[in-house]
Amino acid sequence: MTVPPNKNLANQNPNSISRDVVLDLLPLYLAGEASEDSKQLVDGYIHANPEFATWLKENQASLIPAAPLSPSAQLEKETFMKFKTEQRRKSFLLALAIFFTAMPFAFIFEGDKGLVWWMIKDSPSQAYGFLFIAVCTWVGYIWSSRDKTEA
Incomplete structure (x- = not known):
């Protein structure tokens, strides 16, 4: 597919553009994604260059982009x-991490005794178990929060 020669009309019309600029805009123009100004520029060039218009009609199918330029609604969803x-x-991991971190330090107020640390005092092995689970959930949370865009 040979593109017709560049007929730069800059000397005749100060608003004209080069063939290369038109070729750069063609995929957007043909897909209907070009701005109004770009459409007007391309239309003006096509009307001023009948040779280019003929070439465009013959090769239009091969110039349309195969994939859409914007992501589909399904991909966005x-x-x-x-x-x-x-x-x-x-x-969820953050909530679990906070819960298991705080649980060994749970306490109650008893009238005359005041503050009573019931988990650490009464069951230290369970407290250590909760702390172990807390460490695991914090590691999971930090791991899930890492940047996954590294290539």
Whole structure:
């Protein structure tokens, strides 16, 4: 597919553009994604260059981009759902980490005794178990919060 020669009309019309600029704008123009100003520039060039207009009609099908230029609604929905699921998982891990961290330090107020640390005092092995689970959930939370965009 040979593009017709560049007929730069800059000397005749100060608003004209070069063939190379038009060729750069063609994929957007043909996909209907070009701005109004770009559409007017391309239309003006096509009307001023009948040879280019003929070439464009013959080769239009091969110039249209194969894939859409903007993401599909389905892709956007899937991306949003993945993000939402990841945020829920991180929130759940954070809640678990806080709970298991605080649990060994649980206390109650008893009238004459005052503050009573019931987990650490009465059951230190359970307290250590909760702390171990807390460390694991904090590691999971930090791991899930890392930047996953590294290539």
